[in-house]
Amino acid sequence: MGTDRIWSYAVDSGHTEGQRLAGFTVVAADGTMGHVGRQADGSGWRHLIVDTGVWLFGSSVLIPAGLVTAVDVKAQQVRVACTAEEIKRAPRFKTDRETLDPEYLAGVGDYYRNLPPRQASAS
Template sequence: MTENAWGYRETSGRLQGVDLSGFKVEAVDGGIGKVDRHSDEAGSAYLVVDTGPWIFGKEVLLPAGTVSRIDVDEEKIYVDRTKEQIKNAPEFHREKHLGDAGYHGELADYYRSGGAFGGRPL
């Protein structure tokens, strides 16, 4: 767990310089899509995940603190949330929310509380 929703956990296996674009993203109960974009900016690290047909082609923004493990060899990122928790997160619109501090705060609060179903908080 991490107090900072926007930072990778030391135990996640995040290696500097590794491009995560195209990595598959796995929730605790199955795949949710692939990384379309990511940021490693200190205090503001995140993944933008293209969900494909799972949520009708929408994208979701996942704070780096949701990442439990990265497997570089398999090109997979594991997050410690369920598909339902991710689906119920505040809706993400790339052009509106990427640099929006208010949205980032709302999203961090959602995931810190464990999401809509009281899962593990960040």
């Protein structure tokens, strides 16, 4: 089940319970990659669905909450601990049904969990 850290916001991320992130800009380690279209906080598989606009041909990507390194409410930004290229190579998100599919979510978690660790940027 999705109870490991990849599916939970880090204590030092700046995220607070009940905080709505829809509309916030998502900033990867190497630049802006879209905005939060919606989020799932009600289960053990907490994640963001990020609308990428033209960046990835108008698709959406699923990013586990554990990748959020910083939430800046004033700037309305969410920083994540991966690059845009790593997000681009992640398992494809096609429909909302996948957010309820444990097999799909386990694959996404495995993919992100196996990325090389990176230092959080300070900006």
